[in-house]
Amino acid sequence: MSSALSPFHPIHLCQPDPGKSCSACCGLYNWKDHSRAALESILAMQTELLSVHLPEGTIDAYRAAREKKLKNTKLCHDIYNCEFIGFLNQDHTRVGCLAHPAVNNGRDFRDLCLYGHEICHNHFCPAYSCLSIIEQTSVVLSIDDWYLYGLTITDIDLVKDFFKHVENRIGDSIKEKHIRQPEAQRALKDFFMLKLHWPYKARQPRLGKYYFTQTEYAIARIEYHKRWGILPSIYDSILVSLESDFASVEELRTAERMIEEKILLFIHACGLV
Template sequence: MKSILLASLCLTCKFIPHIVPFIMQTEKAKSDCSFIHLCQPDLCKSCGACCGLYNYADSGREALVRRLRWRTALFHEIVKDSENLEHFSNLIRGTEDQTRRYEVIYCCEYLGFLDPAEKRVGCLLHPLQNQGRDLRGVSFYGQELCDGHFCPSYHYLSSEEKRTLIAVIDDWYLYGLCVTDIDLVKAYFRLVSDGLFATPRPEKIKMEPMRSLVLKFFELKLVWPYRDPAVNRLGKYYFDGAQYMIDRIDYEALGCEKSRFDPIFLSLSSRFKSREELLAAEKIIQGHVDAFIEAYSSCS
């Protein structure tokens, strides 16, 4: 049973099968002073992707805010002890739209806002939200998996990439989309590193205008003009019931060779109708890369 639950949990964070040993980390890793916590990095944002946050058919910002705001208020109103949790779960699952992009990924009803300012999403059952009582045992994944799961980003993103994302993005919705998109993050930093002939330092990226330039690039996740509007698309994946596949761009049909920005285009769920659209998209990405390289190089 645990293997089935883990498979579902991993898929929410773009699971890569051969790193299963890195998914279930130990308490020693958590206590390591060099450990960078991606789930709840600071008081300004957090990530709820593992809980199925972006798997709802309508996972736009406004829809998710309404969903999380309502269930958070309901939780604090009716959950006084563990005996109320089943009633809460039934209310959420009976009144909210449960349509999913991908049937295999579970959408946890206990995900909500953790602070009055609605800057952080997270588990309403966590002991820090319940005067030290750990209520996660009633959830779909259970206390052990919820507490011990670390998505592939923990392993695949470098320390510099993690620290940069945390320093630059202070929006829970955008942060969750980006920190779990390993291809997008690594492709961007590979391009700027190649242009600089060095890895950009996170402490320098915190400075303006570098911080704003990096943020503007990752905000393409929200405003990309060539994004496929299909509900069953998320990043480079498309879903069909209980099946998921990696999309591909038919460059031959566009009369072009494969773009050097292909990983970025796929992460942005791109769908190009013509060669002209592809060339315009390449110009946008190159512009972001060039702007950062110029600003970083000129900053002493």
């Protein structure tokens, strides 16, 4: 959401490059159907309507038209879904704020949203402070599409845990020279893509480690002891972030092997074995 760079935040995670961007904290994924196709359709609809209604100042008409066209329901009622998110470029590779002065010849429409321009301008999500520069750079370099990028850069546990397991295995820290290698970036993307194709995704509404009721959200858990009398998986944080729900302990073990494989692939791609 932030449009400002700061000395404390050297990588602009919201808009890192022309190929992708994030709008997660503006409510981009807060829809029951938050598949790529569903979000593309909302973003395209809002972009088209805003291109007419913002310059004309017909916001009430925009809101009415948007409401009519929306075919989705909010995932968590108490989380704000900003109506000003859209595509920033013709190719639809970057999502972002269509109320921002940079896309409105200097006019700032962000006070029309719930937060107002000051909060929008100054907000830095936890990815800026919780992820190390190497972790931030790894996500930026390895992912080249807005949908997976927004899901991943905001999934602190998934990213941090992956690097924790890698570094524990090699007994050293991952350096920039490692993640600059195309093979390493491909291996990382391969891991992050588990978010899109994870075969053990829970059926109930989830977004990473969070599950949702009508108005609330909480952190999901895998009940290892209660269900199977076993200790938690060493990959628990990753499994929860991937929205896992296992029917059996065999499924859990297969999932662990899949994660292990991605970790080893990355270490190998970095030239560390």
